[in-house]
Amino acid sequence: MAINKQQVRTALTHVMHPEMDKDLVTLDMIEDLIIQDSFITFTIDLPEKDPKLESKLKELCEDAIRKFVDENAVLDITTAVNISKFRNNEDKGEFPGQGHRKKREEKQEQGDDEVLSGVKNIIAVASGKGGVGKSTVAVNLACGLARTGAKVGLLDTDIYGPSIPTMMDAHGRPNITTKKKLIPKEKYGVRFLSMGMLVDPDQAMIWRGPMVTSAVKQFMNEVEWGELDYMVLDLPPGTGDIQLTLVQTVPLTGAVIVSTPQDVALDDARKGVAMFKKVNVPVLGMVENMAYFIPEDMPEKKYHIFGKHGVRNLAERMGTNFLGEIPLEQKVRESSDEGKPIVLGDMGTTSAQKFVELSNNVIQQLAIRNQEQDPTEKIDIKIKP
Ligand SMILES: Nc1ncnc2c1ncn2[C@@H]1O[C@H](COP(=O)(O)OP(=O)(O)O)[C@@H](O)[C@H]1O
Ligand SMILES: [Mg+2]
Structure with missing residues (x-):
């Protein structure tokens, strides 16, 4: 029989905090509970670092779940220090109650x-x-949109290979508001978060579709994004179940497909376009990345090392817009690794100019799309309890 959240929470009410004389659920210490088949993952939030207590609590939680829920459950329990969450209640000698969270979870x-x-x-x-x-395109698009003065968000949903923390040079867990919402990081006028800030990519490797979707959903709902003109989602690569579910969970305005001009990449890009069409998400257009190589010492040269105009031609064949080509330039890679997207840097590079053009084309296509079509409806996929 499938395990549900209620069973796990009930089991965790049997785990007493050794010093507080209350259980972990009453103390509101359990966060990010996700269940997929017999895989259970959650975080134990603590007001301060305490390795001895952390391992003790993990052990007690594991025992309780094996005893009350499923003796063969696969468990991934992490601990996190969350100072702000518990600050208000320190002097009262208790942690906050769980009413608010429970209500929100029920609602969800x-x-x-x-x-x-x-x-x-x-x-x-x-x-x-x-x-x-x-990711390079997602980050530069977000920063390019922000350059125009728009309010922009960026969410890295690629839990298997999150790269936005590096590309924006922001690491560590995000802060939390008193209402227990995550506060996005903010830099270059972009509010952003990465799944990589919350889940360990090594653990995420064994996640399956519904867990990813559930985690992404939480990421959208439990974050204080505020009002935004644009939200850019960096999706995990591929066109499998995870992507299909994700794009249906969120009311996407449109999709931007990135490919290199190589045949092997083009085949997969075609599948990407088909996937969005299948679920009625408008494809805003395609981007040809690494369109040609520009040597640093000979910036007037263009070498079409992955083939010429592959994406441009494919876009035409598929009746999709072509949003622009980005050259392969060493500075693009360097600025990514430094955490300062090229679109904000040296306008002397072709890539920076091309990314500005790309952002403008996306704004234009969005305007056309919003005039011609109704907002995309999200399909509420029932995630297995
Ligand atoms: N136009 C480009 N010029 C130079 N390097 C690039 C360019 N686009 C991507 N890269 C580099 O290639 C690598 C893979 O890019 P990334 O954006 O992480 O790909 P993906 O998100 O599709 O896996 C990164 O090291 C990145 O800096
Ligand atoms: Mg990536």
Whole structure:
């Protein structure tokens, strides 16, 4: 029989905090509970670092789940220090109650939550293949949009290979408001978060579709995004179940498909376009990344090392817009690794100019799309309890 959250929470009410004389659920110490088949993962929040207590609590939680829920459960329990969450109640000698959270979880389980209701446009950046520059495009697009003065968010949903913390040079767990919402990091006028700030990529490797979707949903709903003109989502590479579920969970305004001009990448990009069409998400257009190589010492040269105009031609064949080509330039890679996206840096580089053009084309396509079509409806996929 499938395990549900209620069973796990009930089991955890049997785990007493050794010093507080209350159980972990009453103390509101359990966060990010996700269940997929017999895989259970959650975080134990603590007001301060205490390795001895952490391992003791993990052990007690594991025992309780094996005893009351499923003796063969696969467990991934992490601990996190969350100072702000417990600060208000320190002097009263107790942790906050759980009423608020419980209500919100119930609401979410009923599926009547508004995903990203303060966001005007949600753009998914997708690719069929990994390594084609999807994150590079997502980050530079977000910063390029912010350059125009727009309010922009960026969410890295690629739990298997999150790269936005590096590309924006911001690491560590996000802060939490008194209402227990995550506060996005903010830099270069972009509010952003990465799944990589909350889940360990090594653990995430064994996650399956519904867990990823559930985690991403929480990420959208439990974050203080505020009002945004644009939200850019960096999707995990590929067109499998995870991507399909994700794009249906969020009311996407449109998708941007990134590919290199190589045949192997183009095949997968075609699948990407087909996937969005299948679920009625408008494809805003395609981007040709690594379109040609520009040597640093001979910037007037262009070498089409992965083939010429592959993405441009494919876009035309598929009746999709072509949003622009980004050259392969060493400075793009360097600025990514330094955490300062090239679109904000040296306008002397072709890539920076091309990313500005790309952002402008996306703004234009969004405007056309919003005039011609109704907002995309999200399909509420029931996640297995
Ligand atoms: N146009 C480009 N010029 C130079 N390097 C690039 C370019 N696009 C991507 N890269 C580099 O290629 C690598 C993979 O890019 P990334 O954006 O992480 O791909 P993906 O998200 O599709 O896996 C990164 O090291 C990145 O800096
Ligand atoms: Mg990436």
